[in-house]
Amino acid sequence: MLNNVRVVLVNTSHPGNIGGAARAMKNMGLNQLVLVDPVRFPDPDANSRASGADDLLSNARIVATLDEAIADCTLVMGTSARDRRIPWPVVDPREAADLVLDQSALPEAQIALVFGREDSGLTSDELQRCQYHVHIPSMPDFSSLNLAAAVQVLAYELRMQGLQREGAPTKMHKVETTAVFNEIPATAGELEQFYQHLEQVLVEIGFHDPQKPRQLLPRLRRLYGRVHLNRMEMNILRGILTETQKAIGVKAAGERRS
Amino acid sequence: MLNNVRVVLVNTSHPGNIGGAARAMKNMGLNQLVLVDPVRFPDPDANSRASGADDLLSNARIVATLDEAIADCTLVMGTSARDRRIPWPVVDPREAADLVLDQSALPEAQIALVFGREDSGLTSDELQRCQYHVHIPSMPDFSSLNLAAAVQVLAYELRMQGLQREGAPTKMHKVETTAVFNEIPATAGELEQFYQHLEQVLVEIGFHDPQKPRQLLPRLRRLYGRVHLNRMEMNILRGILTETQKAIGVKAAGERRS
Numbered sequence: 001m002l003n004n005v006r007v008v009l010v011n012t013s014h015p016g017n018i019g020g021a022a023r024a025m026k027n028m029g030l031n032q033l034v035l036v037d038p039v040r041f042p043d044p045d046a047n048s049r050a051s052g053a054d055d056l057l058s059n060a061r062i063v064a065t066l067d068e069a070i071a072d073c074t075l076v077m078g079t080s081a082r083d084r085r086i087p088w089p090v091v092d093p094r095e096a097a098d099l100v101l102d103q104s105a106l107p108e109a110q111i112a113l114v115f116g117r118e119d120s121g122l123t124s125d126e127l128q129r130c131q132y133h134v135h136i137p138s139m140p141d142f143s144s145l146n147l148a149a150a151v152q153v154l155a156y157e158l159r160m161q162g163l164q165r166e167g168a169p170t171k172m173h174k175v176e177t178t179a180v181f182n183e184i185p186a187t188a189g190e191l192e193q194f195y196q197h198l199e200q201v202l203v204e205i206g207f208h209d210p211q212k213p214r215q216l217l218p219r220l221r222r223l224y225g226r227v228h229l230n231r232m233e234m235n236i237l238r239g240i241l242t243e244t245q246k247a248i249g250v251k252a253a254g255e256r257r258s
Numbered sequence: 259m260l261n262n263v264r265v266v267l268v269n270t271s272h273p274g275n276i277g278g279a280a281r282a283m284k285n286m287g288l289n290q291l292v293l294v295d296p297v298r299f300p301d302p303d304a305n306s307r308a309s310g311a312d313d314l315l316s317n318a319r320i321v322a323t324l325d326e327a328i329a330d331c332t333l334v335m336g337t338s339a340r341d342r343r344i345p346w347p348v349v350d351p352r353e354a355a356d357l358v359l360d361q362s363a364l365p366e367a368q369i370a371l372v373f374g375r376e377d378s379g380l381t382s383d384e385l386q387r388c389q390y391h392v393h394i395p396s397m398p399d400f401s402s403l404n405l406a407a408a409v410q411v412l413a414y415e416l417r418m419q420g421l422q423r424e425g426a427p428t429k430m431h432k433v434e435t436t437a438v439f440n441e442i443p444a445t446a447g448e449l450e451q452f453y454q455h456l457e458q459v460l461v462e463i464g465f466h467d468p469q470k471p472r473q474l475l476p477r478l479r480r481l482y483g484r485v486h487l488n489r490m491e492m493n494i495l496r497g498i499l500t501e502t503q504k505a506i507g508v509k510a511a512g513e514r515r516s
């Protein structure tokens with residue numbers, strides 16, 4: 001159950017929190033843990049707080065960057081406590097679990113739930129790699145949950161709704177933004193390559209000036225992030241970019257020849 | 259809010275868990291903490307894990323028995339991981355929060371959420387003092403949550419449902435399918451102009467051959483149709499098309515002049 005859902009902890013400072021997160025995951029039936037550049041790991045404090053979820057710790061994948069952790073993911077959700085300048089699709093944990101469970105039923109789906117640093121959360125750059133931001137509705141004047149507690153809340157919602165779905169197999173199929181047309185969803189790595197290609201072409205055609213970014217790229221990430229591209233659509237968009245480059249390049253080559 | 263709901267921790271061994279519970283409570287708007295015969299309290303570990311919820315710790319009421327902690331309560335709910343020999347009304351955290359919020363609106367209501375020892379939970383005697391048992395639906399083979407994590411789950415459900423009852427949003431921005439981010443949505447007419455512009459550019463860059471359409475345009479309509487573009491995004495996309503044409507056109511003009 002939920003083997004295609006991973007918990008990604010970014011740059012965690014306290015190994016006790018990694019252990020607490022592992023325990024919360026195992027309690028709720030999650031088992032894929034990815035650690036991005038952990039400050040101290042492995043560490044006895046992690047095993048102590050894991051209280052029997054040591055298997056998740058020993059199987060944890062350790063990577064250097066968030067991009068590595070999510071490259072093959074078809075849905076990436078990042079937890080966020082704060083308001084950002086560019087509004088992003090924000091869901092509460094109930095909606096997040098609903099979206100994750102929809103997605104997890106698709107072929108080749110891989111889902112990442114991304115949690116940031118204890119003190120400062122995820123950076124803007126990291127948050128822009130997420131299609132959705134999950135906000136746990138805490139008190140505005142004391143809003144920061146313990147990391148393992150935040151993992152617990154999300155894992156709990158997944159388990160609750162997973163059980164409810166198993167008990168209600170006759171539920172009508174919903175029109176979802178994530179589960180479109182039963183086609184293979186694009187991965188975060190493919191999406192990232194698309195964004196880089198797009199940025200390159202926007203510079204080449206003179207639409208984007210990296211010295212005056214005007215939030216163009218975040219806006220485009222937000223747009224294409226929320227549409228949940230499938231692989232065929234991704235190929236079409238990449239094809240358009242490549243042909244655009246050829247169309248510019250051919251003419252430019254012609255100019256040079258003349 | 260929820261001043262008549264108290265969290266009662268029975269015979270807690272690790273002060274860190276008391277601090278973690280206090281933090282989870284304060285995150286979710288609970289502030290009444292009662293400690294029944296704590297093994298170590300006060301303790302620096304409690305304050306460390308409370309991370310700013312020290313006020314709940316210093317205001318915590320310390321009593322010797324569960325009876326003292328709940329004597330004035332009109333509703334008592336006890337958390338339980340295990341099946342008991344005598345069946346009891348068992349609710350999940352959603353139902354528990356619903357019952358608590360119903361009760362909390364009554365005059366002179368006082369509600370206790372009772373959590374047992376880290377290793378062995380509540381005794382049968384203690385559980386029989388509770389009107390309901392709350393079962394967090396964990397995995398049967400790894401069912402015991404960390405104490406603070408269990409408090410977090412119940413407190414989260416109370417906060418979620420409390421906000422829903424008030425009609426308050428549980429997330430910062432709603433994900434709207436029609437009008438995202440309070441921005442002006444694009445009209446069907448604007449969308450149609452965009453599709454025509456897009457088709458024209460796809461022909462110009464040599465990506466699209468109207469004689470061999472291969473369902474390219476319907477696929478692009480489906481993609482951009484489901485993302486619900488707002489006007490700013492529409493302007494960006496139209497701008498990209500225009501600049502692409504200029505990038506081609508400028509070179510073409512150069513060629514013609516040469």
